[in-house]
Amino acid sequence: MSNENIVGKNGQGEKDPNELKIVEEKGLGYTLTVAREDILKAAVGLKEAGFDLLTFVAGVDMPDSIKLTYRVYSSKQKNQVAVIIKTEVPKSDPVIDSLTPIWSSANWHERETYDLLGVEFKGHPDPRRMFMPEDWVGYPLRKDYKDDRMVVFEDYRTDRPGDSE
Amino acid sequence: MGIVKEQMLDNGIMLTKAGDLINWGRKNSLWWMGFGLACCAIDTIMMVNSARFDADRFGILLRNTPRQSDLMLVAGTVTHKMAPMIKQLYEQMPDPKYVIALGSCAINGGPFYYDSYNVVKGVDKVIPVDVYVPGCPPRPEAVMHGIEKLKEKIMARGQIELLKSK
Amino acid sequence: MSKIEETKVSKANLAELEKELAFDETRESEPTLKTEELVLNFGPQHPSAHGVLRAIFNLDGEVVTKIVPYIGYLHRCFEKIAEKRTYSQFMPFTDRMDYVSSMHNGWAYAMTVEKLADIKVPERAEYLRVIFAEFQRIASHLLFLATTATEAGALSPFFYFFDERERILWLFERLCGARLTYNYVRIGGVSADLPDGWLEDALAFINRLEKTILEYDKLLLGGYIFKKRMKGVAPFSAERALDWGITGPPLRSTGIPYDIRRSDPYSVYPRMDFDVVIKDNGDNYDRVCIRSDEIKQSLKILKQAIEQLPDGPIIADGVAKDIRPPAGEAFAHVESSRGDLGYYIVSDGSIKPYRVKIQGPSFANLQAFPAIAEGAYLGDVVLTLGTLDPVFGEVDR
Ligand code: SF4
Numbered sequence: 001m002s003n004e005n006i007v008g009k010n011g012q013g014e015k016d017p018n019e020l021k022i023v024e025e026k027g028l029g030y031t032l033t034v035a036r037e038d039i040l041k042a043a044v045g046l047k048e049a050g051f052d053l054l055t056f057v058a059g060v061d062m063p064d065s066i067k068l069t070y071r072v073y074s075s076k077q078k079n080q081v082a083v084i085i086k087t088e089v090p091k092s093d094p095v096i097d098s099l100t101p102i103w104s105s106a107n108w109h110e111r112e113t114y115d116l117l118g119v120e121f122k123g124h125p126d127p128r129r130m131f132m133p134e135d136w137v138g139y140p141l142r143k144d145y146k147d148d149r150m151v152v153f154e155d156y157r158t159d160r161p162g163d164s165e
Numbered sequence: 166m167g168i169v170k171e172q173m174l175d176n177g178i179m180l181t182k183a184g185d186l187i188n189w190g191r192k193n194s195l196w197w198m199g200f201g202l203a204c205c206a207i208d209t210i211m212m213v214n215s216a217r218f219d220a221d222r223f224g225i226l227l228r229n230t231p232r233q234s235d236l237m238l239v240a241g242t243v244t245h246k247m248a249p250m251i252k253q254l255y256e257q258m259p260d261p262k263y264v265i266a267l268g269s270c271a272i273n274g275g276p277f278y279y280d281s282y283n284v285v286k287g288v289d290k291v292i293p294v295d296v297y298v299p300g301c302p303p304r305p306e307a308v309m310h311g312i313e314k315l316k317e318k319i320m321a322r323g324q325i326e327l328l329k330s331k
Numbered sequence: 332m333s334k335i336e337e338t339k340v341s342k343a344n345l346a347e348l349e350k351e352l353a354f355d356e357t358r359e360s361e362p363t364l365k366t367e368e369l370v371l372n373f374g375p376q377h378p379s380a381h382g383v384l385r386a387i388f389n390l391d392g393e394v395v396t397k398i399v400p401y402i403g404y405l406h407r408c409f410e411k412i413a414e415k416r417t418y419s420q421f422m423p424f425t426d427r428m429d430y431v432s433s434m435h436n437g438w439a440y441a442m443t444v445e446k447l448a449d450i451k452v453p454e455r456a457e458y459l460r461v462i463f464a465e466f467q468r469i470a471s472h473l474l475f476l477a478t479t480a481t482e483a484g485a486l487s488p489f490f491y492f493f494d495e496r497e498r499i500l501w502l503f504e505r506l507c508g509a510r511l512t513y514n515y516v517r518i519g520g521v522s523a524d525l526p527d528g529w530l531e532d533a534l535a536f537i538n539r540l541e542k543t544i545l546e547y548d549k550l551l552l553g554g555y556i557f558k559k560r561m562k563g564v565a566p567f568s569a570e571r572a573l574d575w576g577i578t579g580p581p582l583r584s585t586g587i588p589y590d591i592r593r594s595d596p597y598s599v600y601p602r603m604d605f606d607v608v609i610k611d612n613g614d615n616y617d618r619v620c621i622r623s624d625e626i627k628q629s630l631k632i633l634k635q636a637i638e639q640l641p642d643g644p645i646i647a648d649g650v651a652k653d654i655r656p657p658a659g660e661a662f663a664h665v666e667s668s669r670g671d672l673g674y675y676i677v678s679d680g681s682i683k684p685y686r687v688k689i690q691g692p693s694f695a696n697l698q699a700f701p702a703i704a705e706g707a708y709l710g711d712v713v714l715t716l717g718t719l720d721p722v723f724g725e726v727d728r
Pocket residue numbers: 203204205206240241242267268269270271275276300301302303427512
């Protein structure tokens with residue numbers, strides 16, 4: 001399928017062709033990279049274009065930002081495609097719009113990302129921790145997370161700084 | 166039966182110690198509560214219940230409430246969030262009570278010993294354990310063996326146990 | 332005597348009494364009659380919670396009006412552990428995630444790493460993976476049917492289904508020595524070839540199950556009481572199902588043919604001839620029946636796969652123990668017994684993954700549990716939870 005007809009339908013693509021450009025990336029398939037301010041706009045556009053199933057939200061802790069990845073799938077398109085939305089929030093201010101109003105399933109996925117990586121979702125109906133107890137301190141999936149109860153695996157084959165501290 | 170000290174076959178009288186007799190009764194009606202937490206629950210708790218391994222024939226019956234059971238099978242990974250519940254359920258069980266830790270996770274955290282911020286390193290950090298059954302998961306036969314070992318342990322406690330519980 | 336005669340109700344009185352006691356719909360539905368709301372705690376240790384779910388139910392009489400689930404009682408930090416292990420060291424952990432369908436987990440992870448590192452899997456290994464994945468699906472669905480029947484109060488199906496499941500476990504055990512956590516799929520292939528005589532035994536089992544599953548259908552799904560209990564309970568529409576992100580059999584039971592084996596084909600599934608089973612009501616009964624129908628489709632796939640099984644190597648040549656994929660990202664997914672199971676791996680070019688994100692179908696399905704079960708009777712709520720078939724190793728990860 002051509003890349004335009006996913007976004008072209010709702011007119012979003014015509015207004016700002018550079019912003020909502022879906023490219024094919026190796027290993028991931030169709031990818032759409034947006035700035036964090038545009039996430040809601042992109043999501044609405046995709047939802048209108050028939051992408052009705054959000055399957056995951058992942059956060060990746062980069063040195064000074066947190067990359068967010070969403071995967072949405074369209075059951076309506078004849079060829080049944082999935083698109084991965086990518087965005088980034090700075091670590092100093094990890095806030096982004098919640099997608100819960102668009103896909104209800106974003107609810108738990110966003111809570112999980114908040115719990116493990118400390119990204120705050122603006123407009124989330126239920127912003128609590130998901131897995132950890134309410135009084136837990138810190139965000140465990142961040143690379144600099146420290147915990148006295150955690151026994152770190154000593155691996156001589158490390159080739160990444162900070163692995164065997 | 167293993168507890169008979171002296172037998173007078175002529176008049177049908179057997180002599181034994183009261184503690185032994187009570188322990189003999191105890192070991193043959195262990196009612197267990199399954200504490201299925203993770204993978205181990207599927208292969209141990211469910212399997213010993215099913216037709217092939219059939220623990221019922223040893224007098225080991227499943228009760229779903231701690232208040233009616235005297236054996237707790239802890240099968241699976243204990244997390245910091247779950248640990249208080251385990252303690253609470255253990256305290257609800259009537260005396261005398263026994264605990265079997267099934268699987269490496271319940272013994273010391275198993276595969277999740279390293280790098281895991283939420284796993285308790287063994288259920289014995291929370292409640293006392295009588296028998297450990299290793300494996301990841303233990304085979305159902307190993308669970309049976311563990312229960313047999315527990316029976317031996319119950320018999321070995323003898324008179325002292327009886328007096329203490331008074 | 333006279334007293335007894337006095338208390339005797341004359342015919343006229345009886346008619347009056349009947350009138351008084353008669354079920355009066357208008358009176359029953361009067362809105363002034365209010366019951367007090369009851370709050371009930373469920374779990375985290377509950378024999379039919381399928382693991383360690385805790386939920387708070389708000390009850391209005393017998394009807395559950397609100398459900399708030401709490402999860403995380405089995406959070407074992409897989410994603411953190413993955414960052415500290417090499418690619419192949421993480422392989423055994425995947426089995427412990429969705430422990431009822433371990434093969435699929437290992438496969439999905441291996442597939443993602445292969446995508447990342449551009450490893451080509453030999454054909455025989457692909458076929459072996461399909462065979463074991465389908466056996467695993469059958470085993471998992473049998474376990475599902477057994478537990479659902481038990482929760483509905485039917486105890487004898489438990490023994491039949493476990494008997495069949497045990498036979499699959501024997502086949503697995505002969506192959507890789509383990510009953511539950513197989514560690515069979517390896518990056519680039521599989522760990523062991525078939526032992527002698529294995530295929531014949533597998534075929535014998537397939538032929539046996541083909542017949543017996545029809546009997547079990549009659550025993551459980553055809554039963555009048557079971558139908559009465561399950562039909563029309565907790566229905567879910569396709570739109571809401573998609574909105575809540577359900578995948579797998581619960582989604583297909585609402586009529587959406589979303590099956591990764593067909594919609595994003597992987598491995599050798601395009602060569603197989605099978606149907607994606609769909610139902611249209613999306614109620615409890617459909618969610619149970621669809622599993623039984625999927626077992627039949629899996630048997631069909633198995634027969635074809637065993638017939639087409641080629642000779643050749645079972646693991647790709649030259650896969651290093653510490654593979655070092657180039658920096659990049661990859662996502663791959665398989666259709667596990669519960670739905671769309673995917674791995675998203677970010678590599679920074681070292682021997683350990685930078686980030687592994689697991690997309691667990693149980694997590695997504697459980698999320699919809701309040702939406703599905705609210706408004707049902709208390710007795711049906713646990714059953715509804717059962718039909719979603721969550722496995723908590725995967726929900727909490
Ligand atoms: S010991 Fe192994 S099988 Fe048992 S709960 Fe732990 S990881 Fe799972």
